[in-house]
Amino acid sequence: MADMMKQVVLASRPAGAAGLEHFRLEEVAIPTPADGEVLVRITHMSLDPYMRGRMDDAKSYATPVAVGATMEAGAVGEVIASNAPGFAPGDTAFGMLGWATHGCLPATHLRKLDPSIPATTALGVMGMPGFTGWYGLTEIGKPKAGETLVVAAATGPVGSMVGQLAKLRGLRVVGIAGGADKCKQAVETFGFDACVDHRAYDTARDLRKAIAAEAPDGVDIYFENVGGKVLEATLPLMNTFGRIPLCGMIAWYEGAETSATDQLPRVWRNVLVNRLCINGFIISDHFDRFPDFLKEVAPHVADGSITYLEDVAEGLENAPETFLRMLKGGNKGKQIVKIS
Amino acid sequence: MADMMKQVVLASRPAGAAGLEHFRLEEVAIPTPADGEVLVRITHMSLDPYMRGRMDDAKSYATPVAVGATMEAGAVGEVIASNAPGFAPGDTAFGMLGWATHGCLPATHLRKLDPSIPATTALGVMGMPGFTGWYGLTEIGKPKAGETLVVAAATGPVGSMVGQLAKLRGLRVVGIAGGADKCKQAVETFGFDACVDHRAYDTARDLRKAIAAEAPDGVDIYFENVGGKVLEATLPLMNTFGRIPLCGMIAWYEGAETSATDQLPRVWRNVLVNRLCINGFIISDHFDRFPDFLKEVAPHVADGSITYLEDVAEGLENAPETFLRMLKGGNKGKQIVKIS
Numbered sequence: 313m314a315d316m317m318k319q320v321v322l323a324s325r326p327a328g329a330a331g332l333e334h335f336r337l338e339e340v341a342i343p344t345p346a347d348g349e350v351l352v353r354i355t356h357m358s359l360d361p362y363m364r365g366r367m368d369d370a371k372s373y374a375t376p377v378a379v380g381a382t383m384e385a386g387a388v389g390e391v392i393a394s395n396a397p398g399f400a401p402g403d404t405a406f407g408m409l410g411w412a413t414h415g416c417l418p419a420t421h422l423r424k425l426d427p428s429i430p431a432t433t434a435l436g437v438m439g440m441p442g443f444t445g446w447y448g449l450t451e452i453g454k455p456k457a458g459e460t461l462v463v464a465a466a467t468g469p470v471g472s473m474v475g476q477l478a479k480l481r482g483l484r485v486v487g488i489a490g491g492a493d494k495c496k497q498a499v500e501t502f503g504f505d506a507c508v509d510h511r512a513y514d515t516a517r518d519l520r521k522a523i524a525a526e527a528p529d530g531v532d533i534y535f536e537n538v539g540g541k542v543l544e545a546t547l548p549l550m551n552t553f554g555r556i557p558l559c560g561m562i563a564w565y566e567g568a569e570t571s572a573t574d575q576l577p578r579v580w581r582n583v584l585v586n587r588l589c590i591n592g593f594i595i596s597d598h599f600d601r602f603p604d605f606l607k608e609v610a611p612h613v614a615d616g617s618i619t620y621l622e623d624v625a626e627g628l629e630n631a632p633e634t635f636l637r638m639l640k641g642g643n644k645g646k647q648i649v650k651i652s
Numbered sequence: 653m654a655d656m657m658k659q660v661v662l663a664s665r666p667a668g669a670a671g672l673e674h675f676r677l678e679e680v681a682i683p684t685p686a687d688g689e690v691l692v693r694i695t696h697m698s699l700d701p702y703m704r705g706r707m708d709d710a711k712s713y714a715t716p717v718a719v720g721a722t723m724e725a726g727a728v729g730e731v732i733a734s735n736a737p738g739f740a741p742g743d744t745a746f747g748m749l750g751w752a753t754h755g756c757l758p759a760t761h762l763r764k765l766d767p768s769i770p771a772t773t774a775l776g777v778m779g780m781p782g783f784t785g786w787y788g789l790t791e792i793g794k795p796k797a798g799e800t801l802v803v804a805a806a807t808g809p810v811g812s813m814v815g816q817l818a819k820l821r822g823l824r825v826v827g828i829a830g831g832a833d834k835c836k837q838a839v840e841t842f843g844f845d846a847c848v849d850h851r852a853y854d855t856a857r858d859l860r861k862a863i864a865a866e867a868p869d870g871v872d873i874y875f876e877n878v879g880g881k882v883l884e885a886t887l888p889l890m891n892t893f894g895r896i897p898l899c900g901m902i903a904w905y906e907g908a909e910t911s912a913t914d915q916l917p918r919v920w921r922n923v924l925v926n927r928l929c930i931n932g933f934i935i936s937d938h939f940d941r942f943p944d945f946l947k948e949v950a951p952h953v954a955d956g957s958i959t960y961l962e963d964v965a966e967g968l969e970n971a972p973e974t975f976l977r978m979l980k981g982g983n984k985g986k987q988i989v990k991i992s
């Protein structure tokens with residue numbers, strides 16, 4: 313009888329908010345790598361907000377996860393069998409291996425990791441989230457020394473990269489985060505100039521006043537990864553010729569936080585009057601730039617001038633609960649699940 | 653006693669829709685040009701949607717017209733007195749001379765016109781509106797042959813420039829206009845591939861179907877100058893990496909056409925999923941590019957490959973009524989008022 317592995321599949325699609333009932337843990341046989349494939353025993357998997365979008369079947373930038381299929385995730389682990397040149401048992405590799413204890417992929421879909429660097433950094437600071445922050449800030453945000461940047465989810469892996477890179481480039485950086493602890497972390501751990509606790513303000517108007525107090529010269533770059541109240545608060549603070557890289561809107565992923573009135577005319581007017589540039593981007597379009605990202609960021613991570621936080625949960629069976637908690641902002645730093 | 657001139661001043665600010673009561677015709681003495689100034693007898697003045705914004709005192713990209721001050725307008729006319737080198741009586745000149753029969757400006761604020769070209773073209777096809785279309789299309793729209801462009805107010809001076817330039821560059825061009833006559837004009841006079849009558853569709857959804865039928869490959873560039881229902885109809889048709897130059901939103905200038913629900917989350921999602929680029933621009937920021945515009949467009953106007961329509965009303969006293977009619981789409985082509 314074949315050795316068995318575990319995986320988490322999408323049990324059904326959520327109508328509104330996602331819940332534990334939409335996931336199912338299954339046991340299946342560990343596959344044997346075909347010609348050109350590599351089998352990996354997963355040690356750590358990544359949980360990211362984009363996965364919520366994969367659970368719906370609305371038109372999106374990627375194919376939804378099929379009901380009954382394994383949830384998608386980036387993960388790192390140890391090669392335990394290889395049927396491809398370039399990979400050998402004992403190697404450490406990254407790939408889109410899924411919510412599972414094991415994964416089998418063509419070698420072309422795996423990246424071998426430098427064993428001298430902690431493997432989990434390939435899921436966060438030196439992986440997709442860090443790259444998202446770097447690309448959006450540098451290519452769309454076009455930061456200039458002396459400008460002011462606002463970024464939400466400030467202690468998350470995207471926000472903390474954006475803020476730290478912007479500080480290195482001489483900008484004033486105002487974070488937004490949920491709770492006093494995270495705000496303290498944004499300033500003390502990540503070196504933000506200030507961080508505003510959005511949970512301390514009931515209305516967008518009050519939140520706006522708090523942000524404005526920390527951004528006395530207005531906002532030149534709003535790195536948009538949350539939408540909702542934070543967007544509503546920040547947009548009117550934009551300076552002329554401001555830039556808004558847009559890579560997420562977690563506040564709206566589950567249909568919450570909608571306004572009673574149509575905000576679009578006001579937003580449109582703001583874009584016109586202030587000559588704003590809003591640019592949506594999906595990081596998977598830009599993986600040709602990944603080497604440029606690593607070239608700039610890896611030395612900063614090595615010397616500590618860019619730091620990172622990881623929130624490591626234990627066990628694949630806890631991945632759904634951990635994921636739901638993260639969607640509500642319950643994580644502290646890059647959310648990872650330790651698998652083995 | 654000094655010779656008298658007429659001018660139209662802003663009598664009061666509109667709360668909602670603008671009406672005749674917000675304007676007042678006045679007689680004042682014709683000024684004498686001071687050192688460096690030039691006096692112009694206005695022959696034609698321009699009416700443009702942006703003037704509606706100047707009547708409000710909301711924060712905008714330009715100072716509002718003060719209550720009691722002359723309404724702002726570009727105009728052309730004949731120099732009748734000059735106290736500046738480079739201008740002599742009999743010259744034809746363009747400047748921001750206002751809603752008036754005469755205007756006196758520093759010579760540095762006037763542009764001498766080639767008398768062999770109809771002076772009114774400096775108000776439309778070879779003036780600010782044409783330049784707006786050219787800049788937004790080429791610099792923000794970044795058109796590529798084979799793509800599809802949608803532009804509203806298709807027979808107006810901005811829309812018709814955008815459409816004709818896009819056709820010259822090998823795009824499929826779908827116009828949107830109010831009424832069957834204008835749609836016919838967009839196709840027959842301006843060479844659009846198709847034009848959809850937005851008045852024939854009550855809902856954004858129905859309008860969307862009609863546009864989609866004329867844009868079978870989706871929309872790559874939506875040149876945004878109207879907002880409202882047309883925006884709501886067109887946005888979901890955008891292809892990935894689509895561009896939206898945004899220079900106006902006439903549908904929302906007077907607070908009409910607001911949706912009962914908040915459209916912002918849906919729009920934001922669309923910008924993300926389709927990696928759209930929305931870029932607000934104000935043409936007065938870019939006058940350094942005016943010579944480039946004329947260099948490209950003037951030969952096309954001369955040889956007829958770019959054509960234009962003018963709607964010429966008679967008499968300064970009729971300017972307010974003509975302006976209000978234009979805001980409702982009652983003009984056919986570039987709205988001009990013949991002054992003398």
